Amino acid sequence: MLRLQARKVILVLLVLIFGCGLAVPNLFSPETRKAIEQGAPAWIPRFLLPIHAMTLGLDLQGGSHVLLEIDRADLIRSQVTQLRDDVRRILREERVGLQGGIGLTPRGVQLRVPEQADRAKLMPKFRELAQPIGTFGAFGPSGNQSIEVAENPDGLIQLNVTEAGANERIRRAVEQAMEVLRRRVDALGTTEPNIQRQGLDRILVQVPGLQDPQRLKQILGETAKLQFRMVADANAGDVDMLPSQDQGGQPIPISRQVIVEGEDLIDAQPAFDQRTSQPIVNFRFNIRGAQRFGQATTENLGRQLAIVLDNKVISAPVIQSPITGGSGQISGNFTVEQVNNLAILLRAGALPAKMTIVEERTVGPGLGQDSIQAGKMATIIATALVILYMIGNYGLFGFIASIALLVHVCLILGLMSLLGATMTLPGIAGIVLTIGTAVDSNVLIYERMREESHLGRSLVSALEAGFQRAFATIIDSNVTMLIAAVALFTLGSGPVRGFAVVFILGILTTVITAVTLTRMLIALWYRWARPKALPF
């Protein structure tokens, strides 16, 4: 047991030095790391380069964590509306009249077609509306349809959005929304935002080091659905009463027909009106948008054109002359900040559905800095206290345990860097805690040595028995800890997960350092000093 094989010693030392070396890149600035990565020859594997550093959690770096949830009801509503339009189109194409209109239900539409012959014509067309949901199992498509169509003998036909159809729509909407949100956040010019899906219907946006978290939320929360529609006569059909911003929120009648939508915009920029010096947004349409806009403004000279954003009328100017150039401006009683935001929103596009903020956690940069300072301080003091105490108890062996302890801390940091794990404030607390518990393996070994030597064993046999007997205990006690830590990891989120990562890595490294490094150092000591008794 105490024999030293040179090969083994070198191997262990190399692994430990490499492991600790992994922590070094954290001392470099991100720019230095980037320079190293670019400067290194291509034949060196990337994982060997000192470029992997831990990410600091938002609680240490400062920044915003915003969890958004897509409005399920809103999406289903729009799905149902689309279904109604499809049904209306089919009725027109097949020239079938209805008894009563198309009725809307929470999950679909229903209509009454008394004639059996008409129903026979319609049903296949309706069934074509249903699309298979794209999950292919081992035996072909899963067989789920987006819409289910039911025909009753009394002439009632029901078309309902299925659960699978709704979920599929939500899944696609969330994907689309992530793209839109990414463009919006990028427009704020922040570094390394993190946007990821959470569950079926949520998106997590994490933006580090933000100056103005309120602005982030304003930009994330808006649907930003822009439409150009004509102001209509209140008595005409197909009219929505929408609140008007420039008339103090009073509803005005707006035609349901949309002339051009936000998706036909190719650019939007904040600017100032040259005559009134009011903040405005200048925009340009694509070719299709320009054509439609030109046509509508030519045909409706002298009438009011409403600019509708998220079902609110921003302004409704009178068309003075046809606008055929494909560009225009949006004015309203805006502040500079509002036009800046509006331009970003219009460039990034509209969200496919309403999204609400269900959770927000923002930490200012000052607090993050203070937390890092306090964390460092606590780590240093804890290490010093534990080292003093161990040396006080075990003398030279305490010193050996202290070396193992320092290596253990470096290994945690090194592994976290390699994994690109996130260090959070609870993570720092985890490091401090493992500083206290890491020496446990050494203590178990040393106490066992002491016991065995009291039983009258020779020094060598006591040393060996110490390692051998304590090993089972070390494994058992650490595996139980590990189970608790893994439970924490799987269920925790954000900062708590950071703690769990540190805790898990800490358990692994303490076992490794105790059974390799400590044993080796004690063997070296035994070989050089040729002692007769335990030094404690």
Place this chain on the structure above:
Amino acid sequence: MRLLRIVPDNTKFRIVHWRRFAYPFSAAYSLLTLALFLTVGLNFGIDFRGGTLLEMQAKSGKPDIAHVRQTANGFGFGEVEVQEFGNAGDLSMRFALQPGGEVAQQAVVTKARSAFSEAYEFRRVETVGPRVSGELVQAGTLGVVLAIIGVLVYLWFRFEMQLAIGAIVGTMHDIVLTLGFFLITQLEFNLTSIAAILTIVGYSLNETVVVFDRTRELLRRYKTMPIPELLDLSVNSTLSRTAITSTTTILALIALVFFGGTAIEGFALVMLFGVVVCTYSAMFVSTPVLLYLDVRAGRLDQSEDAAEAKARV
């Protein structure tokens, strides 16, 4: 250099005997916990209760806590808890969950920001809506339950059922006492608290397993030793290790309490309490429980004995 000896060699404490003090004490404390749980209740943070938490620091001079309280209460978002904490004059404001779903919570933040952002720097803003807080409660409870089941299964495999039960009784005891600590101090109970409790679960088992490992070894070695004596011996022979490891952990946690900053202070305090409780329960609660479970029954087949004998040669 004369080295420290926290625990003298060959102690002969009658640990098991002391259960007549330990058990009534633990029972009384658990009852107190239950009573407080039903009357006062845990001081749930916004993670579980939903609502808004704001922390701010005066940009210059001391914060005007009376003015902040008066202004915040005038918002019409219900009673606002305003507190001073730390030594740099930080203020925290807590708003209860607002009726009106997810959107209503954001109104609180907007209002508070515009009212105080001139004189104060916002250091932390947290809003948790009703749906998320409900899910966090579920995930937290599930985590603790899963951890306990996982450990029970592991212990059952590695030791045997009796010892596993003893360890789990000890762990439950530690969870209850830690909850009692939350109830008595009215420390905020949030996600970090769940992390603390799970860590305490881990530590508690660690402490118990070290003693039980010895118990198992002694059971194999001394086939006829009376169980109370054998349990006493298990605790006494691991006592020095228990004392030293607890001390290093406590030292590290003290560093965390005093230097780790206000954001982590609650976690560190709970852990500190937990480590003391775990050390106590491993010796005075879980070990004596084994008296009531027939630890010698049907255990240790011959092959295991043989393996042990071989290892000793």
